[in-house]
Amino acid sequence: xxxLELTRRTALGLVGTTAAATxxxxxxxxxxxxxxxxxxxxxxxxxxxxxxxxILAGRSEYWYGIAPEEIEGEENPxxxxxxxxTYDLVWINVDGAEHELIVESDAGEELAVxxxxxxxxxxxxxxxxxxxxxxxxxxxxHPDAMRGTVELNGGFDLSSHGHDEHGHDHDGNGQSNGGxxxx
Ligand SMILES: [Cu+2]
Numbered sequence: 001x002x003x004l005e006l007t008r009r010t011a012l013g014l015v016g017t018t019a020a021a022t023x024x025x026x027x028x029x030x031x032x033x034x035x036x037x038x039x040x041x042x043x044x045x046x047x048x049x050x051x052x053x054x055i056l057a058g059r060s061e062y063w064y065g066i067a068p069e070e071i072e073g074e075e076n077p078x079x080x081x082x083x084x085x086t087y088d089l090v091w092i093n094v095d096g097a098e099h100e101l102i103v104e105s106d107a108g109e110e111l112a113v114x115x116x117x118x119x120x121x122x123x124x125x126x127x128x129x130x131x132x133x134x135x136x137x138x139x140x141x142h143p144d145a146m147r148g149t150v151e152l153n154g155g156f157d158l159s160s161h162g163h164d165e166h167g168h169d170h171d172g173n174g175q176s177n178g179g180x181x182x183x
Contacts, residue, residue: 053067053125054090055091057091057092057094058092058139059094059146060142063137076146078151079156082154086128087158089128090123090125092121093120096119099116100140103134104137116140
């Protein structure tokens with residue numbers, strides 16, 4: 001088994017644990033609230049993203065893409081974002097070395113900084129707005145090896161109600177309706 005495959009298996013295993021522990025599966029969480037939610041809005045609280053997180057695994061040799069599908073299995077994947085949108089990013093410390101994720105601008109300005117971790121299996125969550133001058137992301141401690149590009153080209157599809165290959169948005173308004181039957 002290749003080293004890459006080992007990383008992938010380890011990371012996917014950790015992601016499963018993380019999702020269960022922290023409620024990353026926002027679609028499930030949204031449905032849990034439908035019975036006690038007032039009926040006069042769409043149930044989306046301010047300041048919360050309705051997107052699934054971007055998930056990376058951190059190891060000293062590279063960041064490794066876990067989700068969304070577009071980056072799964074890629075080393076130092078390019079992060080496709082839309083300027084001005086808010087993103088959740090989760091990274092998993094795979095090798096127990098010290099890591100910290102920083103998003104920087106063309107000019108080298110730090111736009112977003114995650115917590116650091118030096119514990120294998122630990123997950124670090126961050127929320128950041130995709131600034132118009134975001135250009136790269138890197139690890140504070142492995143800035144050469146662990147570095148990738150940020151592209152502001154419309155962004156990944158991170159909508160929380162599934163990622164079916166074919167459309168299923170019957171009401172056509174393009175909005176998440178959380179769990180049907182909320183009215
Ligand atoms: Cu690092």
